[in-house]
Amino acid sequence: MSPKCTIDGKEYEFKPGEMIIQIADRNGVAVPRFCYHPGLTIVAQCRMCAVEVEKMPKIQTACSTPAADGMVIHTGSEKVKSAQSSVMEFLLINHPLDCPICDKSGECDLQNYSFDYGAPDSRYEEQRRTYMDLDMGPVIKKNMNRCIHCTRCIRFCDEVGGFREMVALKRGNNVEITTVDGKALETDYAGNLADICPTGSLTLKDFRFRKRVWYLKKTKSVCEGCSRGCNIEIHQENGVVYRLLPRENMEINKWWICDEGRFNFHYVNAPSRIVEPSVKTAAQLETSDWSTALAEARRRISGKVLVLAGSDLTLEELRAIQKFAADRLKECALLHFGTPGHLSADDDKDEDKILRRTSKTSNLHGAEKLGLRGWKGDGSYDSALVFRGGRAALPHGLRRHVKGAIVGVGVFPREGAGDFDVVLPGLSYVEKSGTIVNWQGKEQKLQRSIEPVGLSKGIADVFAMWA
Ligand code: SF4
Ligand code: SF4
Ligand code: FES
Structure with a gap:
């Protein structure tokens, strides 16, 4: 018999070794997160996935706490809400008020969680830190003033891209996420960085300022770029395709697509295409x-x-x-x-x-x-x-x-x-x-x-x- 735990009063079965956040995700229980991504190693850095576990005195991180048989978990208790609000206040101390001009607006975890879990005020009165941004190559535009140091981008390059291209320099308040020696990215999968970055720190140059995301209509389809057949979502408005995003399929492309496939849509609406007999x-x-x-x-x-x-x-x-x-x-x-x-x-x-x-x-x-x-x-x-x-x-x-x-x-x-x-x-x-x-x-x-x-x-x- 499979072990069971209780989340917010409901009992769920799980496989031994599963983390609380995995059980929550499978069963549609909302747990906010910044650093956790199912395709990357768990680092438990952001502390946003706070949950309360009965008989454990401290708040736990759902992404790094393995479920145990009989465990009773609360995702919305007062203790949890207070922890989430504190994390949001901390993450936002350096964050610029950029949402109106940020391309991530409308699909930004930081923006959404700020609304759902954040406090209305900040106690921070010191000067916010700012960074000069170096060019990261043709695919990604960097804006490190918006970064919350979740390290998803670093782990993506190491673990999926296959080589170290991004690093965290310095420590504490001065930490800066950047490419190795400030070089342009070499990976053929750079577009995924914009997908997984939970803020507007890494955005697609190709898509920036072309369309607000809430206007886009989405269709589930398949990439035509090669014989892999990665699963994608086509985002369009009024007959113009604006971008392609990966769609999870664990047997084919997991959570990713390559840049060649991602940008293989420009010919559709290009003036050079012959569209009349x-x-x-x-x-x-x-x-x-x-x-x-x-x-x-x-x-x-x-x-x-x-x-x-x-x-x-x-x-x-x-x-x-x-x-x-x-x-x-x-x-x-x-x-x-x-x-x-x-x-x-x-x-x-x-x-x-x-x-x-x-x-x-x-x-x-x-x-x-x-x-x-x-x-x-x-x-x-x-x-x-x-x-x-x-x-x-x-x-x-x-x-x-x-x-x-x-x-x-x-x-x-x-x-x-x-x-x-x-x-x-x-x-x-x-x-x-x-x-x-x-x-x-x-x-x-x-x-x-x-x-x-x-x-x-x-x-x-x-x-x-x-x-
Ligand atoms: S750039 Fe984005 S993905 Fe990378 S650490 Fe900062 S917030 Fe996370
Ligand atoms: S996204 Fe890249 S790897 Fe996937 S099917 Fe398209 S071209 Fe091939
Ligand atoms: S998502 Fe769990 S600590 Fe970041």
């Missing part, structure tokens, strides 16, 4: 309308056709392409493309010891499951149809293998579409729902977060109109 006239693509562009595409696709399907497309799209090729094209070769050097799933490897995979498309393994093979960059064809979701690397040297027209269906940047005679704009991974298969063989669902940009249409709609 386009037809080449006099050596360059000109904006057209759907019926003209479709008629051009139908007329020009003939003879022996090379059909290239991006391994960034969903299973549903790939199946539709297979059916289209079988039903409508007399002579064709249907092959996938996406990451140079990745002709099959066997070529897909770990790129580091954390998350990133070498296949830079999300559904290479799904494409193989459907029996598609990779294009080797060979053969001679009369025309080509290229389907692309937005992430697959454009097939290099395609023009050399195709005598006639090349038609693109999907997401194409204007500067990379010089070889194309017709472009029928399609949907990126944030504009559609569908299934992808990650390197472990797990099927996951993309969820539509925004309406199609411009005149873009799904592949199924294009095929319906093709007839």
Whole structure:
């Protein structure tokens, strides 16, 4: 029989060795915390997770106190409230009144706990300390006046990033969290620092001052950046994607995402994306309308056709392409493309010891499951149809293998579409729902977060109109 403890009058089972905060989290009991993070070692530095345990004379920290059978715990007693209020007063003595101009505002633990657990007044009359902030590189903006020394960032670099990049200098009131020798961060996972920092000390340069967080609509989806398939939340407003955040999935990405995946959304709303049907006239693509562009595409696709399907497309799209090729094209070769050097799933490897995979498309393994093979960059064809979701690397040297027209269906940047005679704009991974298969063989669902940009249409709609 599992041991049991009581939290706020309710009995809960737990596994031996579990900390009080883990049992509270699993059962939806709110315990405030700054230094504790389930993905990092426990240091019990901030003292915010105070709880009262019967028969223990002093207040305990829920993050570092193992539960015991029969333990009776209180999270909201007067003693606990007084401890939390004192911790908040202490943490705020040096904190600037920055909330109105801080990018963390609206999702800041310090701000929220100050409201929920803090005292209305401060007794602090001394001068607040201030820091000069050095540049931490392209991803993170640092503002150490807001830091509460929880050390989550230091532990993240040590324990997840794999090497020491952040440190605490000096001691006491003068302590300063910074990078080693003030250098720029080198980790490919720096964006996670902004997620785990419980204050506005570390924020994303990419997102700062672009949108107040309470305006953002959130959709649970999956990253398309590589074959890992990290779980993400897409944050958008009025059809514009502002940021991607990691979503916990203990079997795939735990709590993290890499920077490459995090920032792989700018192309969606970029002005360089082709979002209107386009037809080449006099050596360059000109904006057209759907019926003209479709008629051009139908007329020009003939003879022996090379059909290239991006391994960034969903299973549903790939199946539709297979059916289209079988039903409508007399002579064709249907092959996938996406990451140079990745002709099959066997070529897909770990790129580091954390998350990133070498296949830079999300559904290479799904494409193989459907029996598609990779294009080797060979053969001679009369025309080509290229389907692309937005992430697959454009097939290099395609023009050399195709005598006639090349038609693109999907997401194409204007500067990379010089070889194309017709472009029928399609949907990126944030504009559609569908299934992808990650390197472990797990099927996951993309969820539509925004309406199609411009005149873009799904592949199924294009095929319906093709007839
Ligand atoms: S910068 Fe943020 S995460 Fe790092 S110690 Fe300060 S408050 Fe904690
Ligand atoms: S590891 Fe791959 S799936 Fe995960 S966030 Fe990075 S690019 Fe996206
Ligand atoms: S969360 Fe427990 S001491 Fe910081």
